Amino acid sequence: MAYKIDPEQDRVYVEEFRKNLMGHHSPGLQRVLNSLRRSKDGRQLTILMTVPFKQWVIAWLPKNRWEAIEIDDRIVFESREEAEWHVFCRRWEEATGEKIDNR
Amino acid sequence: MFKILGYTQEISVAPGETLTCKISAEENQRYFARIVRLVNGDCNPEGPGFRVDPVPSDIEGWYEGSKQSTDAGSYMVVRGLSGIEEGAPLTFMAAIWPTYIKSPLRQVILALDGGGTPLRLLIEPGGRLVLEVGDSRVQLSTPLLDRHWYRVAVTVNVTEVTLGAEMLRDFPMRKVPEEAQATLAAEASFAGSDLYLAGAPSSTRVEDHFNGKIDRPTLLAASVPVELQQPYLDRPLPPGHGSAVIAAWDFSIGMEGTVATDIGPRRQHGELRELPARAMTGFNWTGQVHDWKQRPEEYGAIHFHQDDLYDANWTTSFTWKVPEDFRSGPYAVHVKAGENSEYATNEDFIPFYVRPPREKAKRKGRPKLAFLAPTNSYIAYANDSQVLMDRGAETGMNRLLNLQHADVYLHEHPELCASLYDKHADGSGVCYSSRLRPVLNMRPRYHSWLGSHGSALYQFNGDTHIFAWLEHLQVDYDIITDEDLHEDGFELLEGYQVVVTGTHPEYHSTAMWDAMKAFLGQGGRLIYMGGNGWYWRVAFHQSLPGVIEVRRAEDGTRTWEADPGEYYQSFNGEFGGLWRRVGRPPNLIAGIGFVAQGFDMSGYFRRQPGADSPRAGFIFQDVPDEIIGDFGLIGGGAAGIELDAMNHKLGTPHHALCLATSEGHTPLTIVTKEEVLVMPVAAGGDQHDKVRADMVFFETSSGGAVFSTGSIAWAGSLSWNGYDNNVARITGNVLRRFLEPAPFEAP
Numbered sequence: 001m002a003y004k005i006d007p008e009q010d011r012v013y014v015e016e017f018r019k020n021l022m023g024h025h026s027p028g029l030q031r032v033l034n035s036l037r038r039s040k041d042g043r044q045l046t047i048l049m050t051v052p053f054k055q056w057v058i059a060w061l062p063k064n065r066w067e068a069i070e071i072d073d074r075i076v077f078e079s080r081e082e083a084e085w086h087v088f089c090r091r092w093e094e095a096t097g098e099k100i101d102n103r
Numbered sequence: 104m105f106k107i108l109g110y111t112q113e114i115s116v117a118p119g120e121t122l123t124c125k126i127s128a129e130e131n132q133r134y135f136a137r138i139v140r141l142v143n144g145d146c147n148p149e150g151p152g153f154r155v156d157p158v159p160s161d162i163e164g165w166y167e168g169s170k171q172s173t174d175a176g177s178y179m180v181v182r183g184l185s186g187i188e189e190g191a192p193l194t195f196m197a198a199i200w201p202t203y204i205k206s207p208l209r210q211v212i213l214a215l216d217g218g219g220t221p222l223r224l225l226i227e228p229g230g231r232l233v234l235e236v237g238d239s240r241v242q243l244s245t246p247l248l249d250r251h252w253y254r255v256a257v258t259v260n261v262t263e264v265t266l267g268a269e270m271l272r273d274f275p276m277r278k279v280p281e282e283a284q285a286t287l288a289a290e291a292s293f294a295g296s297d298l299y300l301a302g303a304p305s306s307t308r309v310e311d312h313f314n315g316k317i318d319r320p321t322l323l324a325a326s327v328p329v330e331l332q333q334p335y336l337d338r339p340l341p342p343g344h345g346s347a348v349i350a351a352w353d354f355s356i357g358m359e360g361t362v363a364t365d366i367g368p369r370r371q372h373g374e375l376r377e378l379p380a381r382a383m384t385g386f387n388w389t390g391q392v393h394d395w396k397q398r399p400e401e402y403g404a405i406h407f408h409q410d411d412l413y414d415a416n417w418t419t420s421f422t423w424k425v426p427e428d429f430r431s432g433p434y435a436v437h438v439k440a441g442e443n444s445e446y447a448t449n450e451d452f453i454p455f456y457v458r459p460p461r462e463k464a465k466r467k468g469r470p471k472l473a474f475l476a477p478t479n480s481y482i483a484y485a486n487d488s489q490v491l492m493d494r495g496a497e498t499g500m501n502r503l504l505n506l507q508h509a510d511v512y513l514h515e516h517p518e519l520c521a522s523l524y525d526k527h528a529d530g531s532g533v534c535y536s537s538r539l540r541p542v543l544n545m546r547p548r549y550h551s552w553l554g555s556h557g558s559a560l561y562q563f564n565g566d567t568h569i570f571a572w573l574e575h576l577q578v579d580y581d582i583i584t585d586e587d588l589h590e591d592g593f594e595l596l597e598g599y600q601v602v603v604t605g606t607h608p609e610y611h612s613t614a615m616w617d618a619m620k621a622f623l624g625q626g627g628r629l630i631y632m633g634g635n636g637w638y639w640r641v642a643f644h645q646s647l648p649g650v651i652e653v654r655r656a657e658d659g660t661r662t663w664e665a666d667p668g669e670y671y672q673s674f675n676g677e678f679g680g681l682w683r684r685v686g687r688p689p690n691l692i693a694g695i696g697f698v699a700q701g702f703d704m705s706g707y708f709r710r711q712p713g714a715d716s717p718r719a720g721f722i723f724q725d726v727p728d729e730i731i732g733d734f735g736l737i738g739g740g741a742a743g744i745e746l747d748a749m750n751h752k753l754g755t756p757h758h759a760l761c762l763a764t765s766e767g768h769t770p771l772t773i774v775t776k777e778e779v780l781v782m783p784v785a786a787g788g789d790q791h792d793k794v795r796a797d798m799v800f801f802e803t804s805s806g807g808a809v810f811s812t813g814s815i816a817w818a819g820s821l822s823w824n825g826y827d828n829n830v831a832r833i834t835g836n837v838l839r840r841f842l843e844p845a846p847f848e849a850p
Binding site: 021022023024025027030033034037038039042044045046047048049050051052053055056059061065066068069071080083084087 | 147445497
C-alpha cells in the first residue's frame with residue numbers, strides 16, 4: 001500500500017518544502033509530495049498560465065477527456081512558486097485536516 | 104481560449120516551391136498573416152527574450168477567416184458495392200476484437216448506406232452487439248468483452264434477420280455462441296450501397312467509429328447458417344466457398360499501403376482512411392512468428408480507432424511561393440486576429456523550414472553548416488496529451504503541471520489527435536503520427552510540461568535556443584529536416600562540413616541513420632547538441648507524406664508497449680523499437696547513448712581529465728573552469744532533462760575523450776530501464792552512478808570529428824549572461840574549429 005501521511009511525523013517536511021519548492025528534496029519530503037500529488041478521484045489539479053511568465057490560475061483536469069477543464073480564477077498567482085506553495089497548503093489540509101500557518 | 108490556429112501542408116520547402124497554409128479562425132474573424140524568421144521562441148524574461156524577425160512577402164495582409172474542422176477516426180469504405188441483388192439473401196461476417204467496450208458512444212462495425220435500407224452492425228454503450236436494419240433492431244443479450252476475439256455474423260433473408268456472435272478462443276473465458284432473430288416489417292434492399300467498416304456516414308462526416316480489430320470481413324450473397332460460417336474466415340477461401348462471395352477482404356495483403364484488398368471475384372477493394380493500424384495480429388495468431396512478413400495470414404487484422412488521423416484536410420487559406428533567393432532557415436507563418444489576453448490567445452506561429460535547393464547542381468556556394476531539424480521528434484511528440492491524461496505526470500515532473508491556452512484547446516479538441524507517446528481512447532498505443540494537422544506543441548512560445556523548471560522548453564521551442572545562439576554568432580547556416588534527410592540521404596549532407604543537431608534528435612529512419620554514418624565516414628563533423636539521440640527507429644509511409652510509425656517494442660523508456668507479435672513496422676516491414684536493439688546503439692554515431700531522464704531541475708558538468716588532452720585544447724580555450732554550466736534557462740543547469748553517457752560496450756570509440764561529466768542531479772532524474780536488468784532500489788540521480796551525462800569528443804579516421812553534449816538542457820545555457828559563459832564558449836570553440844577545413848587526426 002502507498003504511504004499515508006502522518007501529520008505528527010511529517011510536519012517537519014512542511015518547512016523544508018516552504019524553503020525549497022522545487023528540486024532536491026529529502027526522501028521524507030519526496031514521499032509526502034508523492035502522496036499529496038496522487039489523484040484521489042481521477043481529476044488533476046494543475047495551473048493555467050494565463051499571461052506568459054506573469055500570471056497563473058488553478059485549472060482542474062477532469063477524469064474523462066470528454067468533460068471540460070474547470071478553471072478557477074478566484075486566486076491569481078504571480079509566480080509558479082506562489083502557486084506551488086498555495087497548492088501544497090491546500091493539499092496538506094485535505095490530507096491531514098491541519099491548516100498551515102502562512103505567516 | 105485559442106482563437107486562431109493552423110498548419111502547413113509542407114514542413115520543409117525549397118526556394119521556388121509553394122507553401123500551402125491552412126488556417127482556422129475559430130470565430131470566423133478576420134486575421135493578419137505574414138512570414139517571420141524564428142530567432143528565439145523563449146518568452147522567459149530571464150533569457151534574451153522572444154524574437155521573431157518579420158520577412159516581407161506577398162502573402163502579408165488581411166484575410167477573411169473561417170472556422171475549419173477535423174474529422175478523426177479511421178475506417179474502410181467501398182463506394183457503390185456491386186453484387187447485392189434485390190431480394191437476394193445477404194450474409195456479413197468478420198472476426199472482431201473490440202477494445203473500448205466502456206465507450207459512451209455507439210461503435211459501428213459495419214454500415215451499408217446510400218443504396219436503400221440503411222444497415223448498422225454496432226456495439227452500443229454497455230457492450231451489446233446490435234443490428235439495425237431500417238427501423239428494425241435486434242441485439243444480443245450478453246455484452247462483448249474487451250480484447251477477446253469473436254466471430255460476428257449478420258444474415259438478412261427477405262424479411263428475416265439473424266445476428267450472431269461466438270467467441271473464437273475458448274480460453275480463458277467461456278465460449279457460448281449467441282444468436283438473435285427479428286422480422287423486418289418490409290423487405291430490405293441494399294443494392295448499390297456504400298459499405299463502411301469501423302464507422303458510419305452522416306451528412307458531413309464519418310462518425311460512430313469502432314475501436315478494435317477487424318479481421319477478414321466477408322460479404323456473401325447467401326444466407327449462411329452459423330454452423331457453416333467458420334470456413335469463410337479462411338484465406339484463401341476453401342474450395343466451393345467462392346461462388347456466393349460479394350467481397351472477401353484480406354488485410355494481410357498490401358500491408359504498407361492504404362488499400363484493403365478484396366480477394367473475391369469482383370475485386371471491390373476498400374479504401375482505408377485516416378491510417379488505422381496495420382500489421383496487427385489476427386484472430387488466428389499462433390505466437391510462433393513475430394514478423395508479419397513470414398506468416399502474413401496470421402496478420403489479417405486492422406486495428407481501427409476513433410482517434411486515428413492522417414490528414415485534417417483543411418481548406419487552403421493561402422499559398423506562398425518561396426522566392427528563388429530565399430535564405431534557408433527556420434520560419435513561421437504568423438497569423439494574428441487580435442491582441443492576446445489572459446482569456447484568449449489570438450495569434451499563432453506555424454513553423455516551417457526553408458531548406459536548400461533540391462537539385463544538387465543548385466547547391467553551390469551554400470553555408471558550410473547545416474542544422475538538422477529533428478522534425479521526426481516533433482512529429483513523434485505532436486499534440487502530446489499525456490499532460491491532459493496521465494495522472495502520474497505531476498509526480499514525475501516534481502512540480503505542478505503548467506497548462507496554457509493551447510493545452511486547453513487541445514483538451515477540447517481531441518479530434519486533433521495525439522502523439523506517439525499517447526494511448527488511443529481504447530488504451531492501445533498510438534503508433535502513427537502525422538504532421539498534417541495543427542500541432543500545438545510545435546510552436547515558439549510553447550511552454551512544455553516536459554521542459555524543466557525555468558523556461559520549460561522542450562523539443563521544437565527548445566531548439567530555438569540554438570537558432571538564437573547561431574544568430575548571436577552571426578553564423579550562416581542551412582536547415583535540413585529529418586524528412587529531407589530521409590528522402591535525399593547522404594547526398595544532401597555531403598556538401599556540408601558541419602552538422603549541428605537539435606536538442607532532442609530521438610527518432611531516425613534507417614535511411615537517415617545510414618546517411619549520418621556516411622557523412623561521418625567521409626570526414627563530416629557532427630555537433631550533437633542534445634540528449635536521447637538516435638534512440639527509436641521509425642518508418643516513413645511509402646506513399647503518404649508527413650507521417651511516421653514507431654513500434655514501442657521490447658525495451659526502452661516507453662509510455663505504452665506494443666502488443667506481442669506487433670513489433671514489426673507496417674510501413675516497411677522492419678523490426679521496430681530501439682536502435683540499440685538492432686545493433687546500432689546511438690554510441691556508434693554520437694559516442695554516447697541515453698542513460699537517464701528527469702524533468703524537474705538540471706545538474707551541471709564537472710571537467711574530466713579528457714579536457715586536458717592536447718586533442719581537446721581547442722575546445723577549452725579560455726575555459727579554465729572546473730564546473731561548467733551551473734546556470735541556464737532549463738532547470739538552472741546545462742545537464743538536464745535527458746542525459747547520454749559513454750559506454751564502450753555499446754560502441755563508444757575507445758579513443759573518445761570524456762571532457763566533462765555531469766552531477767548534481769535530483770532524485771527524480773532516473774536511470775533508464777534498458778540500463779538496468781532489475782529495478783534498482785535507488786534509481787535517482789542522487790544515488791545511481793549511471794545518472795550522468797558525458798560530454799565527449801572524438802576524431803574519425805576520415806578527418807572528421809564528433810562533439811556531443813549529452814544533455815537536452817545544454818542549449819538552454821548558451822544565452823546565459825549575454826552569451827558570455829563557459830557553455831557558449833565551449834560550443835563556440837567547437838563550432839569554429841569544426842568549420843575550419845584542416846582535417847582532424849585520430850590518435
